[in-house]
Amino acid sequence: MTLSRQDIVRIGLGEQDRLLAYIFAIVHDDHIAEDVFQETFALAVEKTERIHDAEHLVRWLRVTARNKSKEALRTRAKSPQVLDDAVIDSLEPHWDAIDTDAHSAQIAALRHCMKQLTPNLRKYIELRYTKGLSGKALAEATGRPLNTAYTSVARAHRTLEKCIRARLEEGHDNQGADHV
Amino acid sequence: MSDRNHEFDAIVLAWRDGALGDEEFAALQERLLADEAARAAFTAALYRHRQIQRVMLVEDAPGILEATPEVPDDPQPESYPIYRKGYEPAANRMRPHHALAAIAAALVIVGVVVTIALRSWDTTPSEGTEDPTPPVPVATLIESTGDLTVPHGYADEGADYAAGDYALSSGRAQFVLTNRVTVDLQGETRLRMHHPGSVYLEKGQAEFKVPKDATGFTVHLPDRSHIVDLGTSFRVEVDEEGRAKLRVLEGSVAWNATDTADAKAEPIVLVAGQTALMIDGVPTPTANPGLVAYWPLDDGPTGATVTGADDVIDDPDHPATDATVEGEGDTWVEDADRGIVLSTTATGNLLAGTQGIRGDFTWSLWIKTDELSHHVVMGNRGGSNPWNKLTTVGLNSWATVAPPESDFGVADGDWHHMVVRRAGDSVAVYIDGSPVGKPVKVDSEQNAPLHIGGDKIFGERVTALLSDVAVWDVALTDDRIAALASGGPVVLPEPNATEEPTLEDRDQQANQSRQRVGDKD
Numbered sequence: 001m002t003l004s005r006q007d008i009v010r011i012g013l014g015e016q017d018r019l020l021a022y023i024f025a026i027v028h029d030d031h032i033a034e035d036v037f038q039e040t041f042a043l044a045v046e047k048t049e050r051i052h053d054a055e056h057l058v059r060w061l062r063v064t065a066r067n068k069s070k071e072a073l074r075t076r077a078k079s080p081q082v083l084d085d086a087v088i089d090s091l092e093p094h095w096d097a098i099d100t101d102a103h104s105a106q107i108a109a110l111r112h113c114m115k116q117l118t119p120n121l122r123k124y125i126e127l128r129y130t131k132g133l134s135g136k137a138l139a140e141a142t143g144r145p146l147n148t149a150y151t152s153v154a155r156a157h158r159t160l161e162k163c164i165r166a167r168l169e170e171g172h173d174n175q176g177a178d179h180v
Numbered sequence: 181m182s183d184r185n186h187e188f189d190a191i192v193l194a195w196r197d198g199a200l201g202d203e204e205f206a207a208l209q210e211r212l213l214a215d216e217a218a219r220a221a222f223t224a225a226l227y228r229h230r231q232i233q234r235v236m237l238v239e240d241a242p243g244i245l246e247a248t249p250e251v252p253d254d255p256q257p258e259s260y261p262i263y264r265k266g267y268e269p270a271a272n273r274m275r276p277h278h279a280l281a282a283i284a285a286a287l288v289i290v291g292v293v294v295t296i297a298l299r300s301w302d303t304t305p306s307e308g309t310e311d312p313t314p315p316v317p318v319a320t321l322i323e324s325t326g327d328l329t330v331p332h333g334y335a336d337e338g339a340d341y342a343a344g345d346y347a348l349s350s351g352r353a354q355f356v357l358t359n360r361v362t363v364d365l366q367g368e369t370r371l372r373m374h375h376p377g378s379v380y381l382e383k384g385q386a387e388f389k390v391p392k393d394a395t396g397f398t399v400h401l402p403d404r405s406h407i408v409d410l411g412t413s414f415r416v417e418v419d420e421e422g423r424a425k426l427r428v429l430e431g432s433v434a435w436n437a438t439d440t441a442d443a444k445a446e447p448i449v450l451v452a453g454q455t456a457l458m459i460d461g462v463p464t465p466t467a468n469p470g471l472v473a474y475w476p477l478d479d480g481p482t483g484a485t486v487t488g489a490d491d492v493i494d495d496p497d498h499p500a501t502d503a504t505v506e507g508e509g510d511t512w513v514e515d516a517d518r519g520i521v522l523s524t525t526a527t528g529n530l531l532a533g534t535q536g537i538r539g540d541f542t543w544s545l546w547i548k549t550d551e552l553s554h555h556v557v558m559g560n561r562g563g564s565n566p567w568n569k570l571t572t573v574g575l576n577s578w579a580t581v582a583p584p585e586s587d588f589g590v591a592d593g594d595w596h597h598m599v600v601r602r603a604g605d606s607v608a609v610y611i612d613g614s615p616v617g618k619p620v621k622v623d624s625e626q627n628a629p630l631h632i633g634g635d636k637i638f639g640e641r642v643t644a645l646l647s648d649v650a651v652w653d654v655a656l657t658d659d660r661i662a663a664l665a666s667g668g669p670v671v672l673p674e675p676n677a678t679e680e681p682t683l684e685d686r687d688q689q690a691n692q693s694r695q696r697v698g699d700k701d
Contacts, residue, residue, distance in 0.1 A: 005410075006449055009434040012396075013408060013447065017234060021226040028198070031318075034377035035359060042395030045410055081198055081205050087212050094223040110235050129236035132343055132374060134197045147190070154189030157228050 003051045008044050011057050014103045019061055022095050026069040026088055028079040036072055040065045062095070105168055113163035121156040128153050188218060192225040233374075234400075318343050318376045319355040319363070326351020328365075346371045348384065361397050362389040381418050387429070389413040403458050405437045410449070426463070427455045435463035453540075453654040457674070467672035470542075470654030472535045473501050474670050475632070477647050478520040479512060486510040486522060489530055489632075493671075501533035506636040513645065517595055518546065521647040522633065529556070529634030529641050540655040543570070543600040544664055545632075549644030552591040556635040557598065557642050558649065560628040567628055568607060569635070570600050572642065575609050577620045588616060595647075597665040603655035613665030615658075 003011070016037070023033040023040075040061055044051065051057045066088075073082060099106075117125065127133045127141055139149040194200050195208055211218050317340035321330065328335040328351075331344025335353075346353075348369045355363045357376035365371060369384025380400040390397045390409040397409040402422030407414070412431025418424045426435055428450045435456055436447035448463045450456055455466040475489045489503040507528035515521045522530070535541075543558055552572050559569035569576045572591045588611050590596040599610035608619040632649055634641025650670045664670065 006434070006447065009408060009410070009436070009447055009449065013406075013434075013436050017230045018227055021223070021230045024196075024230075025223070025226055028195075030375060031358070034375045038359065038377050038394050038396040042393060042411070045395060079198060080202075081195060081200060083212070084209055087209050090213055091219050091223055094219050097220065098223060098227050107231065107235060110231055114232075114235065125232065126236065129233050135194055135199055136197075150190035150193050151186050153193055154186040154225075157189055157225060157232070158186060160232070161224070161228060 002049050003053065003057060005045060005048055007054070008048055008051060008057065011054050012041055012044055012061065014100055015058060015061055017103070018095060018098050018100050019065055022062065023065050023069050025083065025091060026066060027072055028082045029076075032069075032072050032076060036065055036068045039068050102168060106164060109164040109167040110160060112167060113160050116163055117156060117159060121152060121159060124149070124152045125156045188221055189225050192222055193229070196226070196229065317341060317358065318373050319346075319357050322354040322356055322362075324348075324351070324353040326353060328353045343374045344372070346373060359394040359397070360391045361394050363387070364389075381416055381424075383418050383420065383422075385415065385417045387413065387415040401458075403461070405435065405458055405461075405463065408434045408436060408447070410434060412452070423458065425455065425457050425466075426450065428452050437461055437463055467674050470652040470656075471650065471671065472537070472653050473532065473651040475503055475530075475532065475649045476670075477522040477649060480520040482512055482514045482520055484512050486512060486524075486528070486530070489522065489532075491532065501535060501630075503530035503532040503632060505529075506531050506631075507634075507641070510633065515548070515645060515647070518645075518647045521546075521548075521645045523645055524633030524641065525643050526555075526634075526641045529636060530632040531636070532630040532632060534560075534629050535651050535653060537651070537653045539602070540604070540653065541600075541602050542652040542654065542656040542661075543598075543650070544652075544656075544661070544670070545598050545649040546595055546647040547572075547590055547598055547644050548593065548595045548646075549642060550591050550593045551643050552587060553642065555640040555642040556631055556633070556638075557644065557646075558600070558630065558632050559635060560630050561635060561638070568600060568622075570598065570609070571640075574617065575600060575607065575620060577607060577622055595645075599656070599661050599664070601655050601661070610661050610665070613662040 019040070020033055020037050023036045024030065027033050027036060043064060044057065044061060051060055114122065114125065124138065124142070127138055131141075133141060135146055135150045135153075138153070139146045142149060144152070191200070191204070191208060195205065200208065212222055320340050321328075321335060321337055323337055324335050327349040329345075329347040329349075330341050331346070341355075346355075346365070348365045348367070348371075350368060352367075353365045355365075357363065357373070359376040361376060363371070363379070364387040366385040366387070369386060370382040371384075371386055372380040372382060374380070377394070377396065378398045378400065382402060386399075388397065388399065388409065390412060392411045395409055395411045399407040399409075399416055401407070401416070401424045402418060403424060405424070407416060407426060410432045412433055413429045414431075414433050415427045415429060416424060417427075426433070430452050432449055432451045434447040434449050435458075437458070448456065448465065450465065453470050455469045456463050457466055458464070471493055473491050474493045475491050477489055479486075479488075479490055485508070486505050488505055491500045491502050494500040505528060509525040510528035510530070511523045512520050513523040524530075545558055547557060549572060554571050554573060557570045557572060559567060561567035561569050567577065572588055574588070588596075588598070588609070590598065590611060597610075597612050601608050601610065602622060605622055606619040607622050608615050609617055630651070633644065633646055648670055656664075
């Protein structure tokens with residue numbers, strides 16, 4: 001049994017966030033990560049006959065993405081802060097632990113929780129992610145020390161994570177009835 | 181490490197930015213190898229970062245951003261030091277003053293690097309670390325004929341631009357992204373480009389041509405759905421209310437609605453020629469893909485001399501091609517079966533424009549005549565080759581072997597439905613819903629103006645009543661042709677239409693069609 005092209009697209013898109021985070025952990029470059037993701041995704045769509053089922057697809061995407069990431073690191077300018085292979089290996093089981101089954105609900109909860117942030121934390125999140133500011137630019141934009149900028153974004157992350165977890169446990173976004 | 185904490189997350193974020201010093205980076209690696217909780221926190225932080233990045237790509241932040249102190253502009257694109265290998269931006273030719281600036285910047289960076297190297301490991305990112313990841317170009321501006329606003333500078337053709345918001349107030353602008361995706365903006369359009377592989381179309385019209393190795397290119401939309409390329413070209417329009425319309429020009433794409441919690445629908449895969457709208461959170465193929473022109477030929481009033489005929493279909497690619505009259509003698513008449521119709525004579529015909537058709541097409545019309553002749557019922561001969569010419573006895577095409585002429589059986593004084601359909605390199609004729617004769621081979625594009633009811637140049641005008649002439653830029657299916665022949669409407673009701681069309685009442689259908697001008701598919 002193989003997956004249809006439509007199945008590949010659906011499952012692949014559900015995996016997009018985890019896979020991009022995984023690739024970034026290897027290549028340490030957003031653009032290379034996007035390229036590797038696209039190459040991997042294109043290959044999956046093209047080679048549907050190689051994919052047996054959803055579980056196989058997730059494993060296949062991961063292995064292929066890692067191979068292509070390594071290939072990209074060999075052929076492109078490499079960031080000086082690429083993690084060692086031993087570190088990448090040690091992270092593998094933790095990627096599995098990330099729950100992507102509730103992906104849509106997580107995104108909906110994230111949107112809701114974003115609105116629950118304090119104005120100050122939301123400002124940091126917006127500057128970081130809407131304007132794409134690095135920590136240094138963020139510090140300059142807010143007039144705060146660099147440490148404060150990073151810690152504020154980290155605090156916003158953690159607040160969002162708690163909120164998402166609580167919201168999912170309450171079952172709010174599983175039905176989508178109160179989607180914001 | 182028993183639990184995640186802000187400080188460690190801050191270090192991960194700083195690593196993500198490439199802002200850690202060497203010792204800090206080494207310490208991070210050691211910690212990840214030694215501490216399982218740190219590994220869990222690390223992967224969770226990167227995953228959450230990605231999710232927030234995606235959500236924020238399509239979120240507006242009115243008010244807050246404006247109230248935030250402005251960040252100094254980044255350097256001009258030419259001075260960005262980081263380019264992806266194998267990518268040579270057109271504008272990456274450093275000018276003398278830029279070279280001096282680069283040397284100065286390099287000295288500053290070297291100094292900072294030395295400073296960083298001397299810093300000891302801390303649990304928080306280093307204060308004052310030079311940001312080593314300035315904006316990287318994501319797009320090259322190829323052409324702009326309108327008023328274009330780009331991030332970090334002026335809109336210069338050939339220049340490279342970083343991630344940010346691109347706003348076109350009028351005209352057209354074409355970009356090539358670093359992954360060779362071509363983006364054409366048309367009219368008032370706002371596009372947010374964060375990565376070459378992922379953009380957000382906030383408003384307006386954009387056409388994307390995606391090379392095979394960039395499959396997976398994603399367009400996010402205001403309704404929180406996203407379109408994923410599967411190796412193709414496609415056009416997306418987003419109106420003022422954020423409603424999106426997708427037209428696939430080549431290949432196929434997937435439209436995914438799973439970003440919305442209330443839309444559990446599977447992504448739909450659309451192929452060339454198909455159009456879809458987002459309806460109640462679900463991508464829905466439209467009912468009239470490829471319908472580019474429709475002349476109901478009921479303009480009237482009865483008895484009036486024909487001066488032209490209204491094409492009730494219009495869209496950006498196929499502007500309405502209202503027909504004009506050539507010659508004289510054609511009139512509007514009342515028919516017992518079909519209401520007001522065109523009575524065309526041996527001295528007049530209609531001339532409609534081209535529809536920009538380059539490949540497959542379908543012509544459809546109703547005819548009532550007793551003339552068995554080589555005179556043109558509908559055709560595009562005259563002025564340029566190649567052409568097709570439909571008569572009551574056959575179909576002729578330029579540079580092809582004409583089929584054995586035969587009596588199509590339409591010259592009996594009753595109404596008949598005629599269709600010419602090109603599918604690939606073959607053109608076939610359908611009479612009353614069934615194929616007749618032998619298909620004709622064609623090997624080139626046919627895009628000359630259409631003649632309806634005759635051909636002025638060659639004086640080949642048919643005497644007949646004509647009604648409901650329509651053109652599609654796709655090959656209609658046999659079932660669709662059969663439905664037309666059995667009296668079905670040319671314009672099918674869209675999925676979101678609240679009123680069912682009245683099949684029996686052709687006048688009402690034509691009126692409904694007129695109301696859809698600009699919303700053909």
